[in-house]
Amino acid sequence: MSIGSVIIWLGTVGLTLYASFRTREPAREKSAQWLIVAGGIVFPTVLLAGLLSYGLSMLPDMLAPAPPDSMRILVRGEQWWWRVRYLAADGHPVDLANEICLPVGTPVEFQLESPDVIHSFWIPALGGKVDMIPGRQTRLRLEPTRIGEFRGVCAEYCGTSHALMGFPVLVLEKEDFARWLKRQAEPAHESTEPLAARGKHSFLASGCGACHTVRGTPADGVVGPDLTHVGSRRTLGAGLLANELDDYVHWLAHADTLKPDVHMPAFGMLPPPELRALAVYLESLQ
Ligand code: CUA
Numbered sequence: 001m002s003i004g005s006v007i008i009w010l011g012t013v014g015l016t017l018y019a020s021f022r023t024r025e026p027a028r029e030k031s032a033q034w035l036i037v038a039g040g041i042v043f044p045t046v047l048l049a050g051l052l053s054y055g056l057s058m059l060p061d062m063l064a065p066a067p068p069d070s071m072r073i074l075v076r077g078e079q080w081w082w083r084v085r086y087l088a089a090d091g092h093p094v095d096l097a098n099e100i101c102l103p104v105g106t107p108v109e110f111q112l113e114s115p116d117v118i119h120s121f122w123i124p125a126l127g128g129k130v131d132m133i134p135g136r137q138t139r140l141r142l143e144p145t146r147i148g149e150f151r152g153v154c155a156e157y158c159g160t161s162h163a164l165m166g167f168p169v170l171v172l173e174k175e176d177f178a179r180w181l182k183r184q185a186e187p188a189h190e191s192t193e194p195l196a197a198r199g200k201h202s203f204l205a206s207g208c209g210a211c212h213t214v215r216g217t218p219a220d221g222v223v224g225p226d227l228t229h230v231g232s233r234r235t236l237g238a239g240l241l242a243n244e245l246d247d248y249v250h251w252l253a254h255a256d257t258l259k260p261d262v263h264m265p266a267f268g269m270l271p272p273p274e275l276r277a278l279a280v281y282l283e284s285l286q
Contacts, residue, residue: 001051066109066141073100074111077119077132077154079263080165081225081238086181087111094185095213097225098238100152101170102144103177110140120156123169129155144171151239160261166239187216188228191284199281202274206267214285224264231285248279 027035066072074093076083086094100123102108112121114132122129127142150169154162172180191197200217203209209219215228230236233243237259241247251258252275253268267275 004047066139067107070107070109070141071103072109072111074113075100075121075132077112077114077117077121077158077165079116079159079261080154080161080259082152082165082167083225086184088181088185092185094181095226096184096229096233097227098167098235099170099233100167101172101177101180103174104144104147104171106174107141107143110142112138112140117158118156119154119158119165121152122155123150123152125150126169126171131156147171147173149234153239161259164238164240164259166235168234168239170234183232184229188214188285190216191281193280193284195277195280196284197281198274199277199279199284202270202278203281206270206278211264227282227285229285231283243283245276245279245283248282249275252278 072087074083074085074087082098082100084096084098084100086096088094110121110130112130112132113136114134116134118134119132120129121132121140123142125148126144127140130138130140132138148171150171152167152169154165156162158165190200203214204218209217209221211221211224212227213220213222215226219227225238231243235241236243236247237251237255240258241251249272252266252270254266255262255264256266267278270278
């Protein structure tokens with residue numbers, strides 16, 4: 001298509017230059033008609049029909065069911081983050097958020113949903129983008145062929161913080177991936193550090209558990225991202241901040257200004273030592 005469009009572009013520019021500089025006399029009616037019919041009607045019709053049938057011929061491949069050994073991952077676009085659920089073969093789903101790990105050389109099928117507005121799921125380095133449409137499930141199949149860290153984004157304007165919903169995608173060796181998924185499936189690993197324990201107390205006392213789940217604790221909310229292993233993730237706030245202590249404090253105190261219109265309220269009213277303890281607790285959830 002690129003080569004074809006360059007040839008057509010050169011032809012068009014050539015004709016324009018020819019018409020502008022070479023011919024001083026008006027074209028004969030006959031040849032003008034011929035040019036319009038051939039170049040303006042027949043040529044584009046044949047060319048576009050060819051491209052259309054080529055595009056349609058690829059469709060059955062894209063709509064066919066995923067190979068049986070595919071990994072299935074359910075992703076929901078939220079306001080403005082990503083709910084991620086690994087649909088394991090043994091029937092026990094693994095919930096996480098805002099980060100996706102994939103085993104290299106394994107076909108993956110993403111099942112894409114949205115509860116309210118249209119988002120578009122896109123990992124430019126790995127595959128095409130597919131809209132997440134409320135009321136239906138769309139699918140994206142891909143197979144990562146090289147190890148590395150990539151970035152996924154939302155590619156459909158979905159509201160104020162549309163540009164602030166990114167997610168890292170890590171393609172790992174199969175063994176590393178299996179280890180990672182096993183760990184993600186486990187309940188939270190509690191830290192024995194006093195400050196983390198104080199943070200946990202504050203987390204539960206401040207009502208964070210009404211929106212967030214930390215498996216293995218009374219926190220079982222499903223409004224916001226699952227935080228069971230939030231400390232192990234590359235980023236905080238869906239690709240917004242690094243996963244560092246200071247970033248947790250910053251996020252907790254100013255979530256509403258860092259990500260306008262986010263559902264998460266800011267907890268700037270908490271005294272700084274308590275914010276610090278909360279940050280230590282969250283970062284300890286590896
Ligand atoms: Cu979600 Cu744009």
